[in-house]
Amino acid sequence: MKNIITRSFGLEDYAIKGAQIDGFSMMLHDREHLSTEVKYVPACCDSFTKDQVEELIHRIMEKASYFMEKLHENIKCKVIFVDFEETGFTPDSDMPSIEVRSMEKLHVIYRFSVEYYI
Secondary structure (H helix, E strand, O other): OOOOOOOOOOHHHHOOOOEEEEEEEEEEEEOOEEEEEEEEEEOOOOOEOHHHHHHHHHHHHHHHHHHHHHOOOOEEEEEEEOOOOOEEEOOOOOOOOOOOOOEOOEEEEEEEEEOOOO
16 A cells, blocks of 8 residues: 555646646645645636636546546545635535636645545
8 A cells, every 4th residue: 555645747737628827836745745736817818707617616626536546545635726715625525515706817726645544
């Protein structure tokens, strides 16, 4: 069983159709916790519409599911929506219930952490 994070994803892995990445950083807190901060901005205009934000949230959750499929089963990914009171969700939970609004950017943190099984 792997008990450390040995693989990360590159900038291209966080790309989402219809959005550009305007900010990207990774922080390895220790060998069991990695945070990736991504700021998404619209690819076509000045701000996301409410519908585009809903679609972006859906795609971000799909992206987190993809990450979990590629990692060891004891490494989990939680998504934190910074612009929505830092509401956090895991891909295996229900879709987030967030009061969506139009916005210029969407700031997201993907938190990867090792969970130990006994």
